[in-house]
Amino acid sequence: MTTHPTRPFEGQKPGTSGLRKKTPVFMQPGYLENFVQSTFDAIGGVAGKTLVLGGDGRYFGVEAAQVILKIAAAGGAARMIVGQGSWLSTPAASNLIRLRKADGGIILSASHNPGGPDEDFGVKYNMANGGPAPEAVTDAIFARTQVIDSYRKLDAPDVNLTMVGESRLGDMVVDVIDPVSAYADMMESIFDFKALRGLFHEGFAMRMDSMCAITGPYAVEIFENRLGAAKGTVVHEQPLPDFGGMHPDPNPTWAHELMAEMMGPDAPDFGAASDGDGDRNMIVGRGIYVSPSDSLAVIAANAHLVPGYAQGLKGVARSMPTSAAVDRVAEALKLACYETPTGWKFFGNLMDAGRVSLCGEESFGTGSDHVREKDGLWAVLMWLNIIAARNMGVAEIMADHWETFGRNYYSRHDYEALPVDQANAMLGDLRDRLSSLKGTQVQGLVVQDADEFSYEDPVDGSISAHQGFRILFEGGSRAVLRLSGTGTEGATLRVYLERYVAGPEGLTEDPQHALAPIIAATEDLVGIKARTGRKGPDVIT
Numbered sequence: 001m002t003t004h005p006t007r008p009f010e011g012q013k014p015g016t017s018g019l020r021k022k023t024p025v026f027m028q029p030g031y032l033e034n035f036v037q038s039t040f041d042a043i044g045g046v047a048g049k050t051l052v053l054g055g056d057g058r059y060f061g062v063e064a065a066q067v068i069l070k071i072a073a074a075g076g077a078a079r080m081i082v083g084q085g086s087w088l089s090t091p092a093a094s095n096l097i098r099l100r101k102a103d104g105g106i107i108l109s110a111s112h113n114p115g116g117p118d119e120d121f122g123v124k125y126n127m128a129n130g131g132p133a134p135e136a137v138t139d140a141i142f143a144r145t146q147v148i149d150s151y152r153k154l155d156a157p158d159v160n161l162t163m164v165g166e167s168r169l170g171d172m173v174v175d176v177i178d179p180v181s182a183y184a185d186m187m188e189s190i191f192d193f194k195a196l197r198g199l200f201h202e203g204f205a206m207r208m209d210s211m212c213a214i215t216g217p218y219a220v221e222i223f224e225n226r227l228g229a230a231k232g233t234v235v236h237e238q239p240l241p242d243f244g245g246m247h248p249d250p251n252p253t254w255a256h257e258l259m260a261e262m263m264g265p266d267a268p269d270f271g272a273a274s275d276g277d278g279d280r281n282m283i284v285g286r287g288i289y290v291s292p293s294d295s296l297a298v299i300a301a302n303a304h305l306v307p308g309y310a311q312g313l314k315g316v317a318r319s320m321p322t323s324a325a326v327d328r329v330a331e332a333l334k335l336a337c338y339e340t341p342t343g344w345k346f347f348g349n350l351m352d353a354g355r356v357s358l359c360g361e362e363s364f365g366t367g368s369d370h371v372r373e374k375d376g377l378w379a380v381l382m383w384l385n386i387i388a389a390r391n392m393g394v395a396e397i398m399a400d401h402w403e404t405f406g407r408n409y410y411s412r413h414d415y416e417a418l419p420v421d422q423a424n425a426m427l428g429d430l431r432d433r434l435s436s437l438k439g440t441q442v443q444g445l446v447v448q449d450a451d452e453f454s455y456e457d458p459v460d461g462s463i464s465a466h467q468g469f470r471i472l473f474e475g476g477s478r479a480v481l482r483l484s485g486t487g488t489e490g491a492t493l494r495v496y497l498e499r500y501v502a503g504p505e506g507l508t509e510d511p512q513h514a515l516a517p518i519i520a521a522t523e524d525l526v527g528i529k530a531r532t533g534r535k536g537p538d539v540i541t
């Protein structure tokens with residue numbers, strides 16, 4: 001073991017999903033080492049502990065895994081459970097932490113962000129419950145990064161991570177495991193695989209786009225090998241360090257190949273996509289795109305059809321920017337419904353306390369208490385199980401849902417890579433005017449209320465302030481604005497737009513047309529285009 005003197009690097013503050021920076025930043029001498037040592041110091045050291053390690057296969061992941069193993073060994077860790085090739089999807093890592101009763105884990109991913117030598121990299125610490133570190137831990141990590149003066153690293157050859165089996169790094173056991181099998185087994189314990197095999201046996205056609213990211217091997221094993229879907233059902237199935245040049249974010253903009261196929265004349269029955277680290281999903285039917293908010297609501301309304309949830313849900317939760325579609329389902333089913341800030345760690349507290357079974361975020365993340373992360377393939381299997389149980393297509397299921405519960409028209413407009421000062425000044429000005437907006441008439445709408453969202457955790461009483469701005473209009477429409485914590489360049493402003501229509505009329509409009517008054521009112525009130533010089537959002541989902 002060698003102790004290396006070092007100095008703090010600026011900006012090593014973990015966000016909602018760990019520390020994300022451009023890959024060359026992480027490749028600086030000592031940068032990764034500082035952050036990992038600070039993480040281990042902040043959790044009280046790793047002596048005698050068992051940790052899980054893996055990631056989404058992006059560029060620099062293998063090298064980073066070797067660095068982390070040597071720092072863990074120098075710190076006296078007892079065992080590191082590593083995905084073969086340093087691969088593990090985020091939900092699979094969460095499952096392994098829980099299954100193997102590990103003390104925590106490190107996930108090497110920047111999720112849906114692009115990968116490659118000049119793109120993004122990330123490191124995230126997950127707790128013993130399998131979920132992301134809470135703010136108290138990430139704050140402690142950041143505090144340590146600001147004063148760190150040395151890190152400890154074992155001087156040893158790299159570990160062979162290509163072969164399953166145990167080896168030693170100093171006194172630490174390195175347990176290289178198949179990254180797919182335990183996760184696939186868990187899915188088989190939750191869903192009716194017999195019914196799903198019957199679905200594919202009868203000719204049901206599906207397209208799963210893994211976007212050259214980590215879910216490829218998982219999707220091939222589950223859909224093609226275990227469920228009998230036709231070979232080639234999973235496309236872009238090989239994880240690549242640069243994701244084949246793709247932006248592995250499963251939304252209509254970046255998963256455009258899938259969208260074109262599903263909206264074309266020869267579309268299969270069902271389409272889905274997942275992201276870089278496997279925790280997000282997009283659901284598409286023949287000729288119909290399902291918004292993540294609607295997907296969450298449909299899953300909540302039909303969860304009882306899935307064996308793992310046959311006894312009913314304990315409750316549901318959604319992030320504040322997510323539409324209120326699931327709220328209407330919860331009200332009808334007499335379920336508790338929680339509104340939290342963005343960030344899966346907030347759901348983790350509710351799940352650990354037994355308050356909710358199902359939760360979701362509008363940013364293409366849905367999951368349940370089977371793990372403590374959102375889970376892309378789990379959401380796809382939920383939809384397949386519902387389709388098999390109801391013997392209905394996606395369009396039929398959506399039409400029936402809207403007729404029953406009404407429709408929350410919803411869209412997110414992203415303005416990416418804005419100058420940070422400009423974005424902060426624009427939202428600072430909105431903050432100063434919030435109290436004066438009530439009663440304002442704009443674009444035929446009346447502002448009912450406006451505030452900056454703050455959340456008091458019902459489990460531990462912690463307060464999370466400054467979680468986004470809400471402009472609520474009379475009649476159930478609203479606009480939400482917040483800066484994203486997942487980018488690595490400039491500031492990304494997310495604008496969430498929602499309008500509720502009870503039906504039975506007006507349930508089949510194009511969402512952008514239905515939301516036009518909300519879009520125009522938000523521009524009048526905030527002046528995004530006027531202040532940034534942008535002609536419009538970079539991404540619309």
